[in-house]
Each structure stands twice: as C-alpha cells, then as structure tokens.
Amino acid sequence: xxxxxxxxxxAIAAIPRGRVASYGAIAARAGLPGRARLVGRxxxxxxxxxxxxxxxxxxxxxxxxxPPGSRGFREQSRLLRAEGVEVKNGRVxxxxxxxxxxxxxxxxxxxxx
DNA sequence: CTACTGACCGCGA
DNA sequence: GTCGCGGCCAGTA
Numbered sequence: 518x519x520x521x522x523x524x525x526x527x528a529i530a531a532i533p534r535g536r537v538a539s540y541g542a543i544a545a546r547a548g549l550p551g552r553a554r555l556v557g558r559x560x561x562x563x564x565x566x567x568x569x570x571x572x573x574x575x576x577x578x579x580x581x582x583x584p585p586g587s588r589g590f591r592e593q594s595r596l597l598r599a600e601g602v603e604v605k606n607g608r609v610x611x612x613x614x615x616x617x618x619x620x621x622x623x624x625x626x627x628x629x630x
Numbered sequence: 631c632t633a634c635t636g637a638c639c640g641c642g643a
Numbered sequence: 644g645t646c647g648c649g650g651c652c653a654g655t656a
Contacts, residue, residue: 540638544651553638554651560637574637582637589637 524548525559532573535601537609538616539577557582572596579611 524547531546532538538546540553549555560571572593576582583589585607594604602614612618 541640544638551639551651554636555638555653557637558653571637576637577639584637593637 521547521549521555522559525556526563526567526569529556529560529569529571529574532570532616534570535614536616536618537573537575537579537597537602537611537614539575539579539611540582541577542616543574553577575609575611579609579615581607581609 525543528543528546529538540556541551543556544550544552547556556574560574563569563571574582581590581593581604583593590607594607597604597609602609
C-alpha cells in the first residue's frame with residue numbers, strides 16, 4: 518500500500534457520520550489536489566475486510582457515482598439514509614450534508630441552500 | 631511507444 | 644437539464 522493511498526483511505530474514514538464529501542474534496546484533504554480520479558479508482562479496490570465509509574463519497578454535484586439501479590447504487594442510498602442523509606433521485610444536497618456545509622452557513626448565512 | 635477506459639472535475643455554450 | 648473539452652492519472656491491451 519502506497520502512502521498516498523493510505524492518506525486517501527484516512528480522509529474517507531474521517532468523514533463524520535451523517536455527512537458526505539466529494540471525490541475531489543477527499544483528494545484535497547489527502548494532500549492530492551486535482552486527483553479525484555485516483556480516489557474513484559481506490560474506492561473500486563478497497564482491501565477486503567477494511568472498514569471504510571465508502572458510501573459517504575459522492576461526485577462533486579452530489580450524485581451517487583455508480584449507475585442508477587445497480588447493486589452499489591442501492592446499497593449506497595440505503596446506508597446514507599440509514600444515518601439521516603437525504604437521498605433524492607440518486608442525489609444528496611451537498612449544501613446541507615457536505616463536509617463544509619457548516620462553514621458555508623457561517624460565511625453566507627444560507628441555511629440549507 | 632499509442633489508445634482507450636474509468637465510483638472524477640470545472641468551465642463554457 | 645444537456646453536450647463537449649481539457650485536465651487529472653493509473654491500469655490494460
């Protein structure tokens with residue numbers, strides 16, 4: 518396992534329950550700005566048995582990355598809703614559940630978009 | 631070496 | 644909402 522990979526996994530593991538983050542945000546937090554694709558690739562190769570909240574990672578627009586209706590898609594929606602995250606039409610409102618949603622509210626005073 | 635693909639991203643039209 | 648384009652690599656043929 519390369520160090521960069523370990524940092525990506527650590528960044529994902531650090532997403533609080535009930536919150537979500539985009540691939541790009543994870544890459545940035547792992548010290549790898551601009552490398553969202555690497556994050557996506559790594560999520561497809563999570564070591565078996567590794568406990569990781571992979572379902573808290575979404576695309577930059579809040580959409581679930583996997584094909585609608587697929588196994589992973591349904592599983593991801595289920596797990597997210599199970600911890601209180603709103604999933605509608607395969608999308609999560611990042612303005613409310615995104616990692617930096619709090620900061621946005623503090624800066625702009627815009628509760629929930 | 632080139633070409634294509636992929637759980638991505640931002641911009642512009 | 645859609646599409647295209649360039650950027651980002653890493654794996655595979």
